[in-house]
Amino acid sequence: MQQGKKRSAVFLFILLFAFWMILAADIDALSIIVGLMATLFVVLYGFDLIFSSQEASRFTFGFLFKSLKLMVILLKGIIISNLQVAKIVLSPSLPIKPGFRTIKQPLKKDLNRTFYGNSITLTPGTLTVKLTDKDIIVHGLEPEYLDALNESDIQKCFIDLERL
């Protein structure tokens, strides 16, 4: 466990440093030194938050393909949900019936759970409020949006990802 964490920490260090170098635009001694120091600080500070490889799906070609499919569905969901929110906000009567609902979530791995919660927030009319081991508390603008969450395409995609 500790060994896996160390390896993830090194990986995170490389990733963050690459991120810094892309954002820094010009490559000189000062930006490299500052970047190394800042990256080291972030990695040390967040060491107990780093997830090890057991908590994520393995990165294979199948994973890449399935996550691309997921991204397409998600992008469609984002556009639809934006148009719906725009319609609701701009209509004078404000037609909403907000409410909570607890729905089951089948995912085990932490990273997938995080992405699943974020995806629910971005799909039409729903907002993740609490995420626990067995279920999610979701807030919805209309009951029908909450009904659409069970057996949704996104949930199927995540179950597929979980199997890898």
Added chain:
Amino acid sequence: MWEIIKNSIVILSVLGGLFFFFVGTVGLIRMPDVFSRMHATTKCDTLGAGLIFIGLMVWQGFSFLSLNIFIILIFVWLTNPTAAHYIASNEYDEMLASQKESEAS
């Protein structure tokens, strides 16, 4: 000809982004409670920022700077729903606590 197409794509996407930011702000003011307000701001900010960044990327062309913009776009898309989730989660705890208090008294 290419200039005209490029400029119109940029103008359309930035205008679309502005529209969604506007809707998000109006929603923030009009919605009745915290959770509904989070709906309006999260979703509209996500697509609004996305459209504006995409417009900037097209304007910049294929270069290092548009890679920067793309990375910032991914960062915004990851952090926006997370921030909304954090606010909503805290508000939910607060709500449960105040309900318990009113039941006890």
